[in-house]
Amino acid sequence: MPTTYRDDLESKLAIATEALRRAEERAAAGRLALEVMHEIQSPLQAMQNLTYLTLQESESPANVRRHMTMAGEQLATLAFITTQMLGFARPSHTRQQIDLGNLAEAALRIHQRKIESKQIHLVKDLPGHLMAEVHSGEMLQVVSNLVVNALDALPPKGTLCVRIRRRHGKVSLLIADNGHGIPAELAQEIFQPFFTTKEECGTGLGLSVSKKIVERHNGVIRMRSSVRPGKSGTVFSISLPA
Secondary structure, X not given: OOXXXXXXXXXXXXXXXXXXXXXXXXXXXXXHHHHHHHHHHXXXXXXXXXXXXXXXXXXXXXXXXXXXXXXXXXXXXXXXXXXXXHHHHOOOOOOEXXXXXXXXXXXXXXXXXXXXHOOOEEEEEOOOOOEEEEOHHHHHHHHHHXXXXXXXXXXXXXXXXXXXXXXXXXXXXXXXXXXXXOOHHHHOOOOOOOXXXXXXXXXXXXXXXXXHHHHHOOOEEEEEEEOOOOOOEEEEEEEEEO
């Protein structure tokens, strides 16, 4: 293939990949916003009930104080959800120090309904204050993509593990499942553009885009997998400068 023709194809692929990355980031932000809307329904309903009770018992200062204290707790819950969760979905052109535990929680929240519908056993080990300097929207996209891949591979009542560790000046995020696994002959292709094991359900660009994002952050993404009966599953790990 002539060099100029190959370069032209690679340039077009890079443009298409970047467009898809931006589209996937917007989609991740949209899914997160929908889940946050679902989450805030409960505290909003509680606020409505407390307001009603306060009006009904306005002659009792003790009851009013009690209801207002409870209302304040619900407002604090709303503030936490909006600031901690929606903050990851804001477009950002600069890197910031982000708590990766909170970011992982946000990615899990995007897919909470699927986790519940498949009755997935979720194992989380997300200690606080493990920070990395990242583009929050981009890294949310990466973690969300790995989570949804794990959920797609898992049978009902399967196990999903999400863990964060700090070691040797790096922060490592691990996402593991006990799904069907990836055969060794396919594992070498898993990060290649347009390669997919999902047949009609995937574009084959999710992991390729994720790899590019992680590498832009001077990080490394790795995968290991097994298809052994009774011991099948896949583990993705991301290592980022702390």
